[in-house]
Amino acid sequence: MGIEQIIKEKVIEAVSQLYGFEPKAEMIQLQSTRKEFEGDITVVVFPFLRASHKGPEQTASQLGDYLTEHIQEIQKYNVVKGFLNLVIDGSYWVGVLNHAAVNPSFGFKSVTADSKLVMIEYSSPNTNKPLHLGHIRNNLLGFSLAEIMKANGYRVVKTNIVNDRGIHICKSMYAWLKWGEGKTPESTGTKGDHLIGDFYVRFDKEYKKEVAELIAGGMSKEEAEANSPSMQAAHELLRKWEDRDPDTIALWKKLNSWVYKGFDETYKMLGVSFDKIYYESDTYLVGKDEVTRGLEEGLFYRREDGSVWADLTKDGLDEKLLLRSDGTSVYMTQDIGTAKLRFKDYSIDKMIYVVGNEQIYHFQVLALLLDRLGFKWGKDLYHFSYGMVELPNGKMKSREGTVVDADDLVDEMVTVARQTSQELGKLDGYSPEEAKKTYQTIALGALKYFILKVDPKKTMMFNPQESIDFNGNTGPFIQYSYARIRSLLRKADSDGIAIPQESPAITPNAKEIELLKLINRFPEIVGEAADIYSPALVANYCYDLVKEFNQFYHDFSILGETDPDIRAFRLVLCRVLGEVINRGMGLLGITVPERM
């Protein structure tokens, strides 16, 4: 039992005995004592004043006397206004360290066969263009969330739904046929997703030109858009695709395969992966069947023009289109189909969709529809919505062309990491392979940490210049601190200084206790991160840990410490600290290097 729990119980006991009133558990407020006061744990006594009929100081003193007498670990106490600051005996903190030293699992729940199964959908790209900055936030959040859920004892299936069909890919197909001159990724040396993305852009350019010409010729905007030859050709391709025209299907497969190859490279670079990939071309028909079933069961209704709708006005929402009047499916239909397939493939307890917050409404509707259709997890599917990524010079909008390409960004980060590392002389004596691995690790660490440290639900500002800054609250700062810890442990080893499994009994100083308090909170932080779906919590925790460690590192000698017991304690502390940082950063998908 942790000391906090013991204190809580004893406070209840004390208040009951002293004042004849049994306080409720939520009245016991414990907090970490602020640094400017002496003590480790603080009890807030204001809630008990009504029972004690005494002033805050006197009440705190009486409680302090009682707790000091009844809890062995409490050495002494002091009172500041209504705050009872308890000083915990140093031996308790050494115990905390030793517990962590011999339990590398940090008390996390292990995953067993009857653990709850969580499916996390993330990434969800379109096959008509490469991944961009928004996808990076998505991928990093999804991957990290999966790691955090696993650490909390959930079975996790990471899934990706690839939006591989529809008018968007037909636009690229048409542009490639018309202006492609048979170009391939191999013939051009271009990544497949970029090649196809370029044709999508080309389509848009030509389309806009055609529309402008038609408007100049006297058409209205709507007429011009409908009559654009390029758009008509793209729609014709879509129709042929839906009719399973062999040539069209073959073309579609060829172009998509190029894109997938490109995506795989990007995913690999980002270090994200999936357990199961779904394709909308496989699920949209299932969705249609489900909607048809819903129609037959009277859950939905058909309008005169043949379109199918769900009436959600009773749930405070609008009416929602499920099938177009021509019988084709819409986005919602596809998501229903995908859900159906997933439910068939896995016994999902909890479904999490990592999708941008511009789709909040969509997922509200989806939850209601799935519930209506009888999916047991429909109503409490969780839409893990995250905010947009903005750029200093405006919004991040693909339609307006102001996007940061994911591959370009990673390349840029790697280049700067290499240059900076070289300037600082960090790569001296490295083989080219080691050097490359190191600066890539640093570049990815910088990018991932920069994005994950921000509360997911907030719109965030991505400043390319600042993101490559390796000082301060950044990934490289944490990686660097880890490398120093590892270096220290290596040096101890080469100096013939043994690092024991457990620390001997000593009295830690204030800085050391601060570090131990933080280490002690690790499982709690990770649990909370899973509860509120926030990798940012873990990121900022890692930073706190490292910041505290760096101060300690500068204030105290470790290997130069003459008292062998204190030295042994500090080495165990460093070892455990390294393990926590490694594990914590691992939950963010960030690798920490042995040296940098």
Added chain:
RNA sequence: GGUCCGGUAGCUCAGCUGGAUAGAGCAACAGCCUUCUAAGCUGUGGGUCGCGGGUUCGAAUCCCGCCCGGAUCACCA
């Protein structure tokens, strides 16, 4: 207009299940490398926590109203 989210230092962000004097980083200035890695550490300056009310011993945090910014309410995905 309805719904949802945000507004904390010049900038980027923590803190939000109510607690002590609101914290980091960047940027500016001043120190610290013959000593475990200076991508570091220390110090200085910098705040009407959007505004107004309310609840409370106590509000950046909870409630109500308002202001500002964003998202969404498509036979787009």
